[in-house]
Amino acid sequence: MVVKEEIEAKKTILYDEHIKLGAKMVPFGGWLMPVQYEGIIKEHNASRNSAGLFDVSHMGEIFIKGIDATDFLNSITPADISALKPASAVYTQLPNETGGVVDDLIIYNSRGIIENIDYLIVINASRIKEDVEFMQNKAKKFDVEVINKSDDFAMVALQGPKAKYVIEKIGVNLDLQPSFFTFKNAKLNDIPCLLTRTGYTGEDGFEIILDNKNAKKLWTDILSYKDEFNIHPAGLGARDTLRLEAGLPLYGHELNENTTPIESSLGNFVPENKTAQYSAKDFILGQKTGKIPLRRKLLPFIMQDRQIAREGYEVYIEGKLCGKVTSGAPSITLGKNIGFCMIEFSSLEDNLVSILNNSKENIGMDIQIMVRNKLYNAKITKKPFVKKNYEK
Amino acid sequence: MNIPEGILVSKTHEWVLEDDNGSTIGLTPWALEQLGDVVFVELPEIGTTFSKGETFGTIESVKAASEMYMPVGGEIVEINESLINSPELLNEDAFSNWLIKVKADNFQEDSSELLEYNDYQDEVQ
Numbered sequence: 009m010v011v012k013e014e015i016e017a018k019k020t021i022l023y024d025e026h027i028k029l030g031a032k033m034v035p036f037g038g039w040l041m042p043v044q045y046e047g048i049i050k051e052h053n054a055s056r057n058s059a060g061l062f063d064v065s066h067m068g069e070i071f072i073k074g075i076d077a078t079d080f081l082n083s084i085t086p087a088d089i090s091a092l093k094p095a096s097a098v099y100t101q102l103p104n105e106t107g108g109v110v111d112d113l114i115i116y117n118s119r120g121i122i123e124n125i126d127y128l129i130v131i132n133a134s135r136i137k138e139d140v141e142f143m144q145n146k147a148k149k150f151d152v153e154v155i156n157k158s159d160d161f162a163m164v165a166l167q168g169p170k171a172k173y174v175i176e177k178i179g180v181n182l183d184l185q186p187s188f189f190t191f192k193n194a195k196l197n198d199i200p201c202l203l204t205r206t207g208y209t210g211e212d213g214f215e216i217i218l219d220n221k222n223a224k225k226l227w228t229d230i231l232s233y234k235d236e237f238n239i240h241p242a243g244l245g246a247r248d249t250l251r252l253e254a255g256l257p258l259y260g261h262e263l264n265e266n267t268t269p270i271e272s273s274l275g276n277f278v279p280e281n282k283t284a285q286y287s288a289k290d291f292i293l294g295q296k297t298g299k300i301p302l303r304r305k306l307l308p309f310i311m312q313d314r315q316i317a318r319e320g321y322e323v324y325i326e327g328k329l330c331g332k333v334t335s336g337a338p339s340i341t342l343g344k345n346i347g348f349c350m351i352e353f354s355s356l357e358d359n360l361v362s363i364l365n366n367s368k369e370n371i372g373m374d375i376q377i378m379v380r381n382k383l384y385n386a387k388i389t390k391k392p393f394v395k396k397n398y399e400k
Numbered sequence: 401m402n403i404p405e406g407i408l409v410s411k412t413h414e415w416v417l418e419d420d421n422g423s424t425i426g427l428t429p430w431a432l433e434q435l436g437d438v439v440f441v442e443l444p445e446i447g448t449t450f451s452k453g454e455t456f457g458t459i460e461s462v463k464a465a466s467e468m469y470m471p472v473g474g475e476i477v478e479i480n481e482s483l484i485n486s487p488e489l490l491n492e493d494a495f496s497n498w499l500i501k502v503k504a505d506n507f508q509e510d511s512s513e514l515l516e517y518n519d520y521q522d523e524v525q
């Protein structure tokens with residue numbers, strides 16, 4: 009077998025901690041990140057059953073400030089930002105002029121929480137440059153500032169059913185912890201931070217945003233409860249299998265600049281009653297309401313035998329090449345092999361397209377995936393693959 | 401984990417041990433550590449023939465699929481069936497859990513570029 013060479017990349021403030029813990033480091037989105045410590049399976053299971061601790065400092069942070077802040081964000085995302093209350097967060101996307109996705113992101117209304125800042129946006133590491141350029145360009149028509157703060161902050165995610173008890177131990181009682189998709193200022197063992205009830209695993213948990221200079225202390229403080237709560241440091245490998253099981257998209261895989269949020273099966277995050285205009289709104293809403301046909305559709309599938317589908321593998325329906333796998337992996341929780349595929353409707357007959365478009369009729373439909381020059385059966389299913397375990 | 405005496409290793413991390421019964425082939429502990437948790441192994445059919453450097457099978461970790469290459473050419477005479485249902489055994493002991501046994505066509509010639517295990521260890525570490 010061939011082992012890939014490592015490429016030079018930026019290090020997060022927690023790099024030395026990862027090395028001490030025996031992590032295997034890999035380049036990701038321009039950063040050198042831990043892909044695993046003890047092993048992906050252990051880290052995955054810890055996140056589902058007790059707690060996983062992730063360094064996600066590579067993620068980007070943007071501050072939005074100015075009297076037009078709400079109108080500005082309302083004009084660039086499908087989410088209804090005018091309905092987003094202070095201390096609340098929303099998951100949304102950044103559509104371009106043709107409805108393709110520049111990035112997916114979480115917007116936090118930070119009024120009264122971060123001094124003089126109206127909104128905090130957390131974005132993908134690999135898209136920081138594109139997002140900042142896109143937003144600063146759009147901001148010219150508004151009285152608003154778009155400030156890239158990505159180099160100032162570290163971010164740590166504590167995910168799993170035991171996460172809340174760990175947070176209780178280090179300073180915030182259960183009844184004072186922010187609820188799902190809200191956040192607050194907090195002190196964890198005297199370290200000031202933003203404590204957010206968000207994540208990327210399908211489990212209850214927190215993402216903690218803090219100054220770089222405090223990150224090492226918080227990381228080691230949390231790990232001092234390793235034995236009591238069975239906390240495992242977890243790398244990008246487990247993060248990927250966890251998010252895939254939860255049916256959450258990854259930019260560059262399930263989302264890209266040529267595919268709308270509706271085509272990427274994110275219609276639930278596109279409200280129909282929002283009044284404000286945003287890029288390609290008519291096209292995106294037209295697709296959501298069925299007035300404009302989809303060009304392609306992201307669908308979840310389960311392999312019917314032991315072969316694992318990987319990104320880029322070809323997908324066939326009734327013998328016709330019609331798409332590609334966007335993400336594929338063994339589901340550690342289910343013990344089956346799962347994935348997402350993007351099916352191109354232009355390569356299929358109308359009757360098949362109408363079945364694929366119907367989220368009830370398409371379940372159980374047979375597709376084939378080409379693995380090393382042989383076709384293997386898979387069935388369309390619905391997401392999530394593993395039930396979400398959020399505390400709402 | 402016992403390192404079998406006399407094993408030779410390819411640049412692509414396959415080890416081979418030649419004795420009176422033929423050539424036994426596996427993957428090195430270093431390669432398996434790089435892969436992480438092994439979840440799937442695909443091995444060739446008995447009776448197939450491969451030349452040196454040809455792909456004989458696939459090993460998959462949670463993250464990725466990798467091909468495995470013949471360190472010496474020859475006919476497959478046995479595969480390690482227990483790895484089909486328990487691929488994770490490879491992470492436990494890379495030497496007792498061999499992959500395939502081969503009747504080598506020309507072991508002397510094919511093995512001339514293979515490294516002794518100590519030299520291989522120096523190279524990867």
